[in-house]
Structure formats: C-alpha cells, structure tokens
Amino acid sequence: xxxxxxxxxxxxxxxxxxxxxxxxxxxxxxxxxxxxxxxxxxxxxxxxxxxxxxxxxxxxxxxxxxxxxxxxxxxxxxxxxxxxx
Amino acid sequence: xxxxxxxxxxxxxxxxxxxxxxxxxxxxxxxxxxxxxxxxxxxxxxxxxxxxxxxxxxxxxxxxxxxxxxxxxxxxxxxxxxxxxxxxxxxxxxxxxxxxxxxxxxxxxxxxxxxxxxxxxxxxxxxxxxxxxxxxxxxxxxxxxxxxxxxxxxxxxxxxxxxxxxxxxxxxxxxxxxxxxxxxxxxxxxxxxxxxxxxxxxxxxxxxxxxxxxxxxxxxxxxxxxxxxxxxxxxxxxxxxxxxxxxxxxxxxxxxxxxxxxxxxxxxxxxxxxxxxxxxxxxxxxxxxxxxxxxxxxxxxxxxxxxxxxxxxxxxxxxxxxxxxxxxxxxxxxxxxxxxxxxxxxxxxxxxxxxxxxxxxxxxxxxxxxxxxxxxx
Numbered sequence: 154x155x156x157x158x159x160x161x162x163x164x165x166x167x168x169x170x171x172x173x174x175x176x177x178x179x180x181x182x183x184x185x186x187x188x189x190x191x192x193x194x195x196x197x198x199x200x201x202x203x204x205x206x207x208x209x210x211x212x213x214x215x216x217x218x219x220x221x222x223x224x225x226x227x228x229x230x231x232x233x234x235x236x237x238x
Numbered sequence: 239x240x241x242x243x244x245x246x247x248x249x250x251x252x253x254x255x256x257x258x259x260x261x262x263x264x265x266x267x268x269x270x271x272x273x274x275x276x277x278x279x280x281x282x283x284x285x286x287x288x289x290x291x292x293x294x295x296x297x298x299x300x301x302x303x304x305x306x307x308x309x310x311x312x313x314x315x316x317x318x319x320x321x322x323x324x325x326x327x328x329x330x331x332x333x334x335x336x337x338x339x340x341x342x343x344x345x346x347x348x349x350x351x352x353x354x355x356x357x358x359x360x361x362x363x364x365x366x367x368x369x370x371x372x373x374x375x376x377x378x379x380x381x382x383x384x385x386x387x388x389x390x391x392x393x394x395x396x397x398x399x400x401x402x403x404x405x406x407x408x409x410x411x412x413x414x415x416x417x418x419x420x421x422x423x424x425x426x427x428x429x430x431x432x433x434x435x436x437x438x439x440x441x442x443x444x445x446x447x448x449x450x451x452x453x454x455x456x457x458x459x460x461x462x463x464x465x466x467x468x469x470x471x472x473x474x475x476x477x478x479x480x481x482x483x484x485x486x487x488x489x490x491x492x493x494x495x496x497x498x499x500x501x502x503x504x505x506x507x508x509x510x511x512x513x514x515x516x517x518x519x520x521x522x523x524x525x526x527x528x529x530x531x532x533x534x535x536x537x538x539x540x541x542x543x544x545x546x547x548x549x550x551x552x553x554x555x556x557x558x559x560x561x562x563x564x565x566x567x568x569x570x571x572x573x574x575x576x577x578x579x580x581x582x583x584x585x586x587x588x589x590x591x592x593x594x595x596x597x598x599x600x601x602x603x604x605x606x607x608x609x610x611x612x613x614x615x
Contacts, residue, residue, distance in 0.1 A: 197269035199261040199277070203247040212274070213241035222241060224362075226485075226492035238346075238385040 239357070239364040248368025256371050264293045284359070287311075287349035294350045302350070304425040310348040315431050323528075325540040334535035341491060342483040346384060353422070358383040377412040385413075388476045392555040397500060400473055403555050433514070433550060441467045457563070466507070466519040470563040472553035474502040481525035484533030495525050502562070505577040505593035508546055521577055521593060522551035528585070543589035548577055571603030 251257045264285040271277035285293045295302040320339050325331045352358045353375045361383040382390040395402025405411040416439035424437040442449040480496040505521035528542035562569040576595040
C-alpha cells in the first residue's frame with residue numbers, strides 16, 4: 154500500500170505545481186495587458202505607435218514614399234554642411 | 239539618421255519624470271483622433287521653441303528665465319552685427335536683409351529640446367536617445383551637430399597635420415567640461431559677442447598657478463596681461479573668406495563658401511577690457527562677405543566695413559608647446575605670425591585698421607635670451 158501511494162503523491166505535487174505556474178502566467182499576462190492599456194490611457198495614445206519600433210519603420214517608409222526626406226540642398230558647399238561654428 | 243529613429247520613443251522614457259507628462263501637454267495634437275493625420279494636426283515638433291516658458295518653465299523656471307535669452311537660444315549677437323553692417327539708408331533693403339538673416343543665420347539657434355532631447359534642427363533633428371532627456375548633451379552629437387566645421391575638428395584633431403587639443407587628447411575633456419550649463423543657460427541680453435559673456439570659460443579657473451605669481455623670468459609672468467593665452471598655446475585654425483546664401487532651384491535654402499585656409503594670425507586686441515587687457519590676441523577670418531545676401535538684395539550690407547573682418551578668437555587646439563612658443567624668437571621678430579596690411583584685402587583695410595599689427599608693434603627679437611623656466615602645468 155505504501156508503494157502504491159508514493160507515485161500518486163508525486164502526481165498530485167506535479168499537478169499542483171503546474172496549476173500554480175498556469176495561474177502565475179495568467180496573472181502575469183493579464184497584468185501586462187492591463188499595464189499596456191494603462192500606459193495608453195494615462196500617457197495618451199501617442200505612445201502606442203511611437204514606442205513600437207516596427208510600426209515606426211513601416212510608417213516612416215509610407216511617409217517617405219509620399220514626401221521624400223528633405224536633406225540639405227545639394228548646392229550647399231560641403232564645408233557648410235558641417236556647420237560654420 | 240533614419241526617419242523612424244528620429245521619432246521612436248524608448249519605452250523606458252515612460253518611466254521617467256518627463257515620461258509621466260502626457261505627450262499632448264507639450265506637443266499638442268489630438269491623441270484621441272481616429273487616424274494619424276488628424277492626431278498630428280497642430281502638433282509642435284519642438285515645443286521648447288520659440289516659447290520655452292510654457293513647457294520647460296513650469297518646472298525649471300529658474301533656468302528658463304535666463305536660458306530664453308541665452309546665446310544659443312536667441313543668437314542675439316548675430317542680429318547686432320548684421321544691423322551694424324546693413325544698409326540702413328533704404329528701409330526696403332534693410333527689411334530684405336532682416337528676412338534673409340531670419341531664413342539663414344537665425345536657423346542655427348538651439349532650443350532646450352534641441353540640446354537635451356533631440357539633435358539640433360540644423361542637422362535635421364531626431365531624438366538623441368528615444369526621447370530620454372539628456373542632462374549633459376553629448377559632444378559628438380549635440381555640440382558637433384552645429385560646431386563641427388571648425389571647433390569640433392580643431393578640438394579632436396580632425397584637421398590634417400594639426401594635433402587635437404591637449405584637453406581632449408590628454409585629459410579626455412569634452413565641451414561641457416569648460417562650457418558649463420551655467421554658461422549655456424546664461425542671459426545674453428546685453429552681450430555684444432560670446433566673448434563678453436561673464437559666464438564664459440576662463441583658463442585661470444583650472445590653471446590659477448600658471449596665470450598668477452611665478453619667478454620673474456617665467457614666460458607666464460613676462461607675458462601676463464600682454465598676450466592672450468591662445469597667442470602662445472594655440473596652433474593654426476580654419477579661416478573662411480566668404481559665404482553666399484540663397485535658395486536652390488527647388489527653393490531649399492543653401493549656402494556656398496569659398497576657400498578655407500589653415501592660418502595662425504596674431505592681431506591687436508580690438509576690445510580691451512579689465513578681464514581681457516591683452517595687447518595681442520589670436521584672430522580669425524569668419525566667412526564674412528559684403529555680398530552675403532546678394533541673392534536677396536544688392537548692397538544689403540553696405541556698411542560692412544563698420545566692423546573688423548578679422549575677429550578675436552579662441553582656437554580650440556591648445557598645446558603646451560607650439561611652433562611659436564618653442565623659443566623667444568620663434569615669435570619675437572617673426573612678422574609672418576602677425577596680421578599685417580599685406581594679409582588683408584583692399585576693401586577690408588579700413589575695417590581692420592584696429593587689429594592689423596603695424597611693423598613698429600611686432601615684438602623685437604630677443605638678443606640676450608632670458609632663462610626660461612617652464613612649469614609643469
């Protein structure tokens with residue numbers, strides 16, 4: 154009888170640990186989602202886009218197709234592009 | 239810098255004090271708008287210019303109260319110099335000169351944000367570190383953004399054959415070690431040039447023993463109050479001789495400068511003060527030109543010769559030993575070091591009469607050489 158109890162005990166322990174890990178993961182997941190929503194709400198929605206590198210890259214490509222990047226005039230002397238000071 | 243890097247906000251910024259402030263509180267716009275276009279309507283790219291008080295002033299009132307009148311913020315000496323040189327007889331011409339000045343010269347200002355958050359507008363802006371505020375701006379990105387044509391190149395030894403400044407090469411110093419926040423934020427309302435600012439750097443702050451009492455034959459004691467430190471300790475620096483501004487075929491502002499030369503010229507001190515009593519100082523020819531604004535208006539700077547075109551300067555390439563201080567007679571009697579009439583073009587003679595060194599004022603060669611005691615500093 155003692156022999157048959159031992160594996161059962163082990164199973165119970167593993168199951169409890171699994172449950173705990175799942176619970177913590179769910180809690181963490183929820184916290185992250187909540188935190189993101191909180192940032193968006195408290196810090197305004199600007200940061201949703203401006204903190205997303207991938208989105209910024211795609212947006213900048215999109216904008217540059219319509220309005221190309223304006224560099225210094227090609228007619229400016231090379232020395233002047235460095236700044237006079 | 240790529241466009242996305244210029245506007246990407248590092249999420250760490252949101253955990254900082256400045257990150258607690260809602261974006262629209264400084265930048266305006268409408269964060270609740272349904273799309274990007276409407277959200278950015280009325281957006282302020284740099285909310286710290288032209289009115290720093292509204293945003294920065296709320297928490298940093300003491301700094302902003304003077305910084306809003308600082309040299310970097312207002313470029314006030316530019317306006318003073320251009321007005322002295324401008325054609326004041328014709329009001330229409332003067333107005334065109336002022337507009338050209340605004341379009342070109344005034345575009346170089348630096349606001350609070352352009353030093354502490356982004357790169358200067360002059361080099362196209364863009365966050366320094368994902369909108370994280372930088373208490374001490376970086377020399378290579380911020381200062382060099384505008385001052386790389388001359389000062390940064392001199393200081394870091396980027397000019398071929400000329401060594402880097404000893405403060406950079408040996409002591410790892412950067413701009414802000416001398417040009418402190420106190421100087422950067424100082425009120426410059428009644429200041430004619432940057433050299434008149436009371437908060438400017440002074441050699442004696444770090445080298446008091448060198449400047450003050452020493453044995454009678456020490457070169458510092460002999461020359462003290464007679465020559466500026468740079469006369470003995472700077473080497474050749476970059477001189478420009480003209481600059482013309484205008485717009486290109488696409489309407490983009492452009493500027494064209496002529497030749498640049500590496501020269502070392504000593505001249506008479508154009509403005510002796512209690513603080514700067516020297517007879518001799520180092521001079522530099524900036525890209526000054528009476529035809530600077532000809533693209534916009536002819537004869538706009540008809541009073542150009544009211545001010546010298548060889549100007550007092552403090553080159554940023556300080557060395558302990560220089561070609562002119564190796565021996566007494568490397569300088570004494572060496573006329574080529576001094577600005578003479580022959581170095582100055584005809585139209586500039588009158589303007590520079592006060593700084594050209596006449597033959598009689600070129601120090602005579604030393605016949606009996608005194609014992610020179612070099613200190614360790």
